Amino acid sequence: MCKNSDSFKCDLCGSNSYIIKNKFNMRLSLTDTPYNLVQCKKCSLIRLYPLPEPEAFENIYENYSSKNKRLNVEKIRLKKVYPLKLKKLKQYSKGKRLLDIGAGLGTFVYAAKKEGFDASGVEYDKNQCEKSKELWNVDLISGMIEDHYKKLGKFDVITLHHVLEHVYSPDHILDIVYKLLNKQGVCLIEVPNQFFNINKEIRLIFGRDFKKTKNNLHHLTFFSVKTLKNYIDKDRFETLELNQFRSPNYEGSFLKCKVRIMYRTIINCFELSGGDHIELYIRKL
Numbered sequence: 127m128c129k130n131s132d133s134f135k136c137d138l139c140g141s142n143s144y145i146i147k148n149k150f151n152m153r154l155s156l157t158d159t160p161y162n163l164v165q166c167k168k169c170s171l172i173r174l175y176p177l178p179e180p181e182a183f184e185n186i187y188e189n190y191s192s193k194n195k196r197l198n199v200e201k202i203r204l205k206k207v208y209p210l211k212l213k214k215l216k217q218y219s220k221g222k223r224l225l226d227i228g229a230g231l232g233t234f235v236y237a238a239k240k241e242g243f244d245a246s247g248v249e250y251d252k253n254q255c256e257k258s259k260e261l262w263n264v265d266l267i268s269g270m271i272e273d274h275y276k277k278l279g280k281f282d283v284i285t286l287h288h289v290l291e292h293v294y295s296p297d298h299i300l301d302i303v304y305k306l307l308n309k310q311g312v313c314l315i316e317v318p319n320q321f322f323n324i325n326k327e328i329r330l331i332f333g334r335d336f337k338k339t340k341n342n343l344h345h346l347t348f349f350s351v352k353t354l355k356n357y358i359d360k361d362r363f364e365t366l367e368l369n370q371f372r373s374p375n376y377e378g379s380f381l382k383c384k385v386r387i388m389y390r391t392i393i394n395c396f397e398l399s400g401g402d403h404i405e406l407y408i409r410k411l
């Protein structure tokens with residue numbers, strides 16, 4: 127069923143027409159909530175609608191920094207994910223001034239500093255800023271990028287790890303990224319791919335996913351490769367590289383790893399590409 131609403135305005139294309147995606151509502155246990163997942167009829171972007179007031183999901187962010195699981199994930203990313211990203215950023219970027227927007231526990235800023243970048247980060251959650259200092263001796267700028275960007279100067283590299291799915295307007299944040307970057311500056315974006323990858327579909331068949339999904343209410347946008355690509359204004363940015371990958375924090379036993387490698391090989395053979403994460407490297411023109 128297609129609906130038109132004066133209050134619905136697609137962040138990506140500005141259209142007012144949307145379709146309610148019941149299939150995705152069910153996966154996120156949104157059936158008893160006032161929220162729906164809706165798809166823009168014009169550009170196919172999936173978003174939560176209506177967008178919750180900040181107070182409605184503030185309790186989800188409470189204790190975000192103290193969750194052990196989060197720190198474990200960060201430690202795995204520090205070891206297995208960030209080195210490769212930093213290597214690529216070094217190849218793509220001429221300069222070393224780096225800003226991590228939504229820096230969380232400051233782990234990426236710490237890793238970037240170690241690799242010789244003049245790195246800083248902005249994080250709105252005060253608790254995470256404190257943790258960053260405690261864990262890595264990294265001082266983050268506390269607050270929203272919207273409030274700080276005018277006084278930060280220009281950067282050669284900007285990174286956004288799992289940020290765009292949380293913000294009210296990804297379009298607005300990308301506008302700020304454009305303003306903050308030097309000419310030829312590089313931006314790395316990573317977002318989850320929650321609904322448009324074959325891995326998830328297969329795990330769903332076996333009922334292994336979307337069981338504890340209430341946390342997903344704090345995601346406001348659900349990207350696909352197509353919609354993330356469409357966010358990149360081709361007059362302002364060029365795409366350097368787009369990858370999909372499965373997060374290493376799900377790695378299990380040796381046997382499970384073997385099974386997974388076989389499974390990935392089959393998926394790749396049939397070009398059923400897909401991964402839990404999408405990463406995109408772009409350069410300002």
Ligand SMILES: [Zn+2]
Pocket residue numbers: 136137138139140141166167168169170171
């Ligand atoms: Zn749209």
